[in-house]
Amino acid sequence: MPIDRRTVVHAADLARIALTDAEVERFTGQLSVVLDAVARLAEVDTSAIPPSASTLPLRNVERDDEPRPGLGAEEALANAPRGGRDGEFFRVQEVLQER
Amino acid sequence: MNALPASITEAAASLRRRETSAAELTEVALERAHRDRLNAWLLVADERARAQAKAADERLRRGDAPPLCGIPWACKDIIGTKGVETTAGSRILDGYVPPYSATVVERLDAAGAVMVGKTNLDEFAMGSSNENSAFGPVRNPWRADRVPGGSSGGSAVAVAAGHALFALGTDTGGSIRQPGALTGVVGMKPTYGRVSRYGVVAFASSLDQVGPFTRTVEDCAIVCQALFGKDPHDATTMPLPAEDLRRDLDRGVEGLRIGVPKEFFIEGMEPDVERAVRDALAELERQGAALVDISLPSTDHGLAVYYIIQPAEASSNLARYDGVRYGLRVEGRDLLETYRRTRGEGFGPEVKRRMILGTYALSAGYYDAYYVKAQKVRTLIKAEFDRAFERCDAIVTPTSPTVAFRIGQKVDDPLAMYLNDVFTLPGNIAGLPGISVPCGFSDGLPIGLQVMASSFQEATLFRVAAAYERATGFHEKRPEVAA
Amino acid sequence: MSLPYETVIGVETHVELATRSKMFCPCSATWFGAPANSLVCPVCLGLPGALPVPNRRAIELAMTAGLALHCEVPAHTKFDRKNYLYPDLPKGYQISQYDLPLNVSGWLALDTPDGPKRVRIRRAHLEEDTATSKHGEGYALIDFNRSGVPLLEIVSEPDLRSADEAVAYVQALREILVFAGVSEMRLEEGAGRFDVNVSIRFTEDGEVRWPPQSEIKNLNSYAAIREAVPHEAERLWRSWRDGGELRMRTGKITVGWSPERRETFLQRSKEEVEDYRYFPDPDLVSFTPSRETVERLRASLPELPGDRRARFARVYALSDYDARVLVADRALADYFEAAVKASTRDPKQIANWVTGEVRRRMKDAGDGAGVPFPPEQLAALVELVASGEVSGSAAKEVFGDMWTTRRPPSEIVRAKGLTQVSDEGAIAAAVDAVLAENAKAVADYRAGNARALGALVGQVRKRTGGKANLSVVNRVLAERIARGEATR
Numbered sequence A: 001m002p003i004d005r006r007t008v009v010h011a012a013d014l015a016r017i018a019l020t021d022a023e024v025e026r027f028t029g030q031l032s033v034v035l036d037a038v039a040r041l042a043e044v045d046t047s048a049i050p051p052s053a054s055t056l057p058l059r060n061v062e063r064d065d066e067p068r069p070g071l072g073a074e075e076a077l078a079n080a081p082r083g084g085r086d087g088e089f090f091r092v093q094e095v096l097q098e099r
Numbered sequence B: 001m002n003a004l005p006a007s008i009t010e011a012a013a014s015l016r017r018r019e020t021s022a023a024e025l026t027e028v029a030l031e032r033a034h035r036d037r038l039n040a041w042l043l044v045a046d047e048r049a050r051a052q053a054k055a056a057d058e059r060l061r062r063g064d065a066p067p068l069c070g071i072p073w074a075c076k077d078i079i080g081t082k083g084v085e086t087t088a089g090s091r092i093l094d095g096y097v098p099p100y101s102a103t104v105v106e107r108l109d110a111a112g113a114v115m116v117g118k119t120n121l122d123e124f125a126m127g128s129s130n131e132n133s134a135f136g137p138v139r140n141p142w143r144a145d146r147v148p149g150g151s152s153g154g155s156a157v158a159v160a161a162g163h164a165l166f167a168l169g170t171d172t173g174g175s176i177r178q179p180g181a182l183t184g185v186v187g188m189k190p191t192y193g194r195v196s197r198y199g200v201v202a203f204a205s206s207l208d209q210v211g212p213f214t215r216t217v218e219d220c221a222i223v224c225q226a227l228f229g230k231d232p233h234d235a236t237t238m239p240l241p242a243e244d245l246r247r248d249l250d251r252g253v254e255g256l257r258i259g260v261p262k263e264f265f266i267e268g269m270e271p272d273v274e275r276a277v278r279d280a281l282a283e284l285e286r287q288g289a290a291l292v293d294i295s296l297p298s299t300d301h302g303l304a305v306y307y308i309i310q311p312a313e314a315s316s317n318l319a320r321y322d323g324v325r326y327g328l329r330v331e332g333r334d335l336l337e338t339y340r341r342t343r344g345e346g347f348g349p350e351v352k353r354r355m356i357l358g359t360y361a362l363s364a365g366y367y368d369a370y371y372v373k374a375q376k377v378r379t380l381i382k383a384e385f386d387r388a389f390e391r392c393d394a395i396v397t398p399t400s401p402t403v404a405f406r407i408g409q410k411v412d413d414p415l416a417m418y419l420n421d422v423f424t425l426p427g428n429i430a431g432l433p434g435i436s437v438p439c440g441f442s443d444g445l446p447i448g449l450q451v452m453a454s455s456f457q458e459a460t461l462f463r464v465a466a467a468y469e470r471a472t473g474f475h476e477k478r479p480e481v482a483a
Numbered sequence C: 001m002s003l004p005y006e007t008v009i010g011v012e013t014h015v016e017l018a019t020r021s022k023m024f025c026p027c028s029a030t031w032f033g034a035p036a037n038s039l040v041c042p043v044c045l046g047l048p049g050a051l052p053v054p055n056r057r058a059i060e061l062a063m064t065a066g067l068a069l070h071c072e073v074p075a076h077t078k079f080d081r082k083n084y085l086y087p088d089l090p091k092g093y094q095i096s097q098y099d100l101p102l103n104v105s106g107w108l109a110l111d112t113p114d115g116p117k118r119v120r121i122r123r124a125h126l127e128e129d130t131a132t133s134k135h136g137e138g139y140a141l142i143d144f145n146r147s148g149v150p151l152l153e154i155v156s157e158p159d160l161r162s163a164d165e166a167v168a169y170v171q172a173l174r175e176i177l178v179f180a181g182v183s184e185m186r187l188e189e190g191a192g193r194f195d196v197n198v199s200i201r202f203t204e205d206g207e208v209r210w211p212p213q214s215e216i217k218n219l220n221s222y223a224a225i226r227e228a229v230p231h232e233a234e235r236l237w238r239s240w241r242d243g244g245e246l247r248m249r250t251g252k253i254t255v256g257w258s259p260e261r262r263e264t265f266l267q268r269s270k271e272e273v274e275d276y277r278y279f280p281d282p283d284l285v286s287f288t289p290s291r292e293t294v295e296r297l298r299a300s301l302p303e304l305p306g307d308r309r310a311r312f313a314r315v316y317a318l319s320d321y322d323a324r325v326l327v328a329d330r331a332l333a334d335y336f337e338a339a340v341k342a343s344t345r346d347p348k349q350i351a352n353w354v355t356g357e358v359r360r361r362m363k364d365a366g367d368g369a370g371v372p373f374p375p376e377q378l379a380a381l382v383e384l385v386a387s388g389e390v391s392g393s394a395a396k397e398v399f400g401d402m403w404t405t406r407r408p409p410s411e412i413v414r415a416k417g418l419t420q421v422s423d424e425g426a427i428a429a430a431v432d433a434v435l436a437e438n439a440k441a442v443a444d445y446r447a448g449n450a451r452a453l454g455a456l457v458g459q460v461r462k463r464t465g466g467k468a469n470l471s472v473v474n475r476v477l478a479e480r481i482a483r484g485e486a487t488r
């Protein structure tokens, strides 16, 4: 499956990354080469093979329902970007598609 | 004193003989880190290190100090450190100071080790040459026009050039073993699930594992001993009983079966690399190991599997860098544009490339063909390793097909760059432990030998690597730059 | 009112689970009313390197909900990442469950005007809640206290046919979840939210038409469901009739509901549908609920309201009304049953006290107050009335005293001298005296004025100081008057 400009632009939109035209151009070429190499996977017969999300022989890892104090608001907000804090809140521009 | 001792074990012995102090070792390390011309360091934590050294000396005086007490170490700057800026080699984390430390840092703090500072790396650990750092490339101490490998290039160099006695790196496809090989030090990736990932900036969660760079195999086992173990903060750590990882270091390889997979001796491997590895195999055989020809037929597909799973997981892991709670924010007209600009300007080209690749591989209509397919082939690769380990106790291969290449040589050819990891990434796909030890030189540049073992069989891996190391002097050679 | 179309409704209910800590981190889950960003940690703030660890209690509550809704527990389940960027979602993905939810294929019994009905439950899965936002002019303020609170999303099949039915469904669902201890589901605190899928079905030109649905997002009250559903159904119908967008549409759209303007508004059309790129969360391992866990949860599941109501009606011969009132409050129902167990009398008499005086006093006492005396005491009071030792009106006085003093009823009766006179001789004497003094009233009664008897009864009671057992008074009076008639 070759990758074209439109696909690169669409994926960048989904990933919320602004790309310059030059980047779109360059990535399209580079990713086509990578995807060509990746496409060879289609040759492998996996009809009877289950997928592995992990190699770990572990199941049912849980913790007790014990509340513990976390960070204070001050510590939580300390890393807010410039303009990203308003009192005890994080501040962002108006949320999309709201009313 | 103007140089650090040759190893952790030597330093630990000197400390206990009162020939040196943690404070003295720390001053040497700080001084070397500050004088560094290889761009290995992003931050030197003088005050923190001196405070830790002071505490370590008190502990040493009391006589109950663990082996790493007072030992200066270097931390890859993808591992979060409370109160110490953590960049992951990216502009997008601009100014971020973690309010908590990674579990591995806490464990080393508890062991009394002294963190000298934070080391350079490929942005978000994405790279095999350390040229993808937002803060400039790291240079190889053996030859300054060469890369040190990546992504943990700064950590490898800090140990190779004698700035620290050990370092932590992270290995997702070879990011510890490959730079270990290219800089002539020991680099080790533990079994997936051995070491907590909590507090380590996530790259590809099912592949990432923290591990050490050291001068010797024994040092490596000592650091692993401090790192290993279940962490209640990481649901993917194995609850295993504690074991002495050094127990088999001196046992030798007599009677062990060493698997030699034919798929790992490929065209495109540099002749010197192949020669050095063949010599190493002969050495192991001479010591009484039985060489077993094995086959791992799906090795060929490792790269493809890796370049689907890894960017897919990364595309999700890196979604949190949105300029809302921390790091860079580049404001646009509206929130959507702010997201796009923040991420467009905050991420470097390799990260963006992988974000796009990973997003694409997970997107509607492609998920089954790419992601699910890759996970199935992953099952296959793991099964082939499992079968191979029925016939052998360890597998020995080259770590990297080449020695250190020139800075700039592969930057515009992602696929060529990705091929650097072709021998290491199968270990990540299958979750297996692997270690790279120095096994010779090609035109003055180090070559690495990879030893892999079955899951959670690190003791066997150390046994083979230590036996080999004892018979050779490669690990004792130091680059001139460092002198 | 008959509509030219049938409304077809499915509901996705989001319920906050009654855990103490959050889904994947130990921060307190009691977020409502807490100072902004005070209940946060690296995990629920999505800081670099933070990792989720699942809350056992949340998983068990989710399974309990599934069992209460007759769901199947799959042999294997896992968490997935749902990827989308939004400022209230700190990691850029929500940990949720995609293809292997914790619960599948259940049902809930519903009483409708047309009789009982089963609403099928497609699935119920666990996920984490988002942060809350306050909106200003051109900006939003984010508070991560709610981020990571465990949510159960319960998805019904499109089995509901009216707004009333949809409301009845969510009320029944709430009742079950509250009863099973899964959630307190305080709607006023946003602990229950509903996405309602509405479509219309009708016959046109002899063909059944079922155009694509609208999903009304984030309704948070019964009133909103009651208003929004018919509004959207009617909007869809008009759109179809007038040749509007519904005729072109191929997929579902997402709308919001404005309670102020009382209308829906478009949030997202099919064309810009989100691609959530679900994949298994590599930070978490999979789950295989053990048979022991499932059976333990099943065993600890309380009898559900519907079952309990039916049993109350059957076993205690209560009216539907009484059963409903009792079962609506689990503590009340438990109290009732304990009192019945301690009594040999008709359970209906106990029920009268519990649904009447007990409930009234509890309401007066306010939230969280229980009955100040044990159920055995109530049984003892009922016994005093049934045996004729105290009158019904005196019993009310005794009850009031029990509530405040917690003394046993027999003691109160004794202390206050409320024992009723049931002695026939004493009552007969009083009756005879009254009959002799009230010849006119007797005559009136005989002439057919039934009310005259009431006056006579009152006189007898007055003579006995209000303590005469009324049933004895009535009987003796009737006997004497009848006898007088016969001897005349």
Ligand SMILES: [Zn+2]
Pocket (backbone or CB within 6 Å): A070, C022, C025, C026, C027, C039, C040, C041, C042, C043, C044, C045, C148
């Ligand atoms: Zn938290």
